[in-house]
């Protein structure tokens with residue numbers, strides 16, 4: 001059973017009539033086979049058409065090896081009867097985007113060969129991202145830019161696009177960019193004299209209908225370069241979305257889009273300077289706190305610090321410099337941070353002691369004998385917890 005592909009002759013036909021030849025299933029979903037169809041089945045990286053057939057929503061279209069095209073019907077709908085004549089209507093905005101992306105892919109693939117010596121291995125036109133994998137890694141930025149420029153120049157030149165089934169003699173004379181995947185009935189797509197390639201897909205009639213092409217990025221992929229691109233209405237939507245982001249950022253910085261890079265740069269430098277100033281202040285505060293905790297006492301300092309773990313760390317470092325063991329707690333909303341450090345010559349086992357306190361209190365933490373950190377429940381009586389752990393280990 002084969003289905004005549006009406007879109008081969010006219011890829012701009014949005015509606016058609018056909019006869020239902022059979023009911024079938026495609027991956028366990030009910031489907032319909034027609035004598036002819038305007039619906040494009042998923043192939044060659046181009047997505048399937050959606051639309052309506054005999055009043056029933058079509059949610060997927062696939063072809064089998066025998067040449068039959070299966071129109072998958074949305075769940076919960078009756079299929080039109082076998083033998084019935086039905087009207088089909090393509091989801092045109094969806095097809096139109098696919099045609100721009102797919103034709104744009106032809107143009108970009110050819111431009112990548114001409115300007116970057118990068119032959120296309122495969123392409124996928126996804127619902128969100130369109131990618132081309134090319135056989136070169138890496139590709140210099142300047143060559144990618146030239147390929148993009150060339151592709152857009154081809155669009156600006158509004159070249160005529162032609163798809164046909166040449167005789168064997170004519171086919172042999174055509175400078176095809178890649179070998180056909182089939183032996184006979186090879187369909188060729190010619191984009192002016194710019195590019196010839198075998199293809200069974202749906203295409204724009206002129207390159208101007210692609211609108212524009214933009215390379216969004218590249219990544220290395222299994223020895224190839226994967227190029228992400230947009231074209232047509234999707235390119236406009238993507239660039240408009242990015243423009244909204246840029247304008248929002250410019251508004252937040254009260255500058256123009258062009259001044260954003262220096263504005264972000266300045267913000268980064270200011271942040272760095274602020275962090276360094278804060279570090280200095282913390283060090284000075286830590287020295288004062290450590291001196292206050294150490295005065296009038298001997299031996300290990302077991303205390304609660306009014307600050308965060310970073311301040312507790314700085315205070316502990318300072319106490320160690322003063323020759324004192326430091327067993328500090330810094331209470332916070334999400335529990336109490338604990339920092340322990342051992343002075344030179346001390347026999348204190350910070351990791352072991354903190355491990356014991358954590359186990360007894362339902363906290364966590366540990367470390368080396370000279371230094372340990374962890375977290376114990378909020379509201380803990382820190383000096384009592386330390387005293388209990390020391391007594392238990394003695």
Ligand SMILES: [Zn+2]
Pocket residue numbers: 102103106189199200201202203
């Ligand atoms: Zn094509």
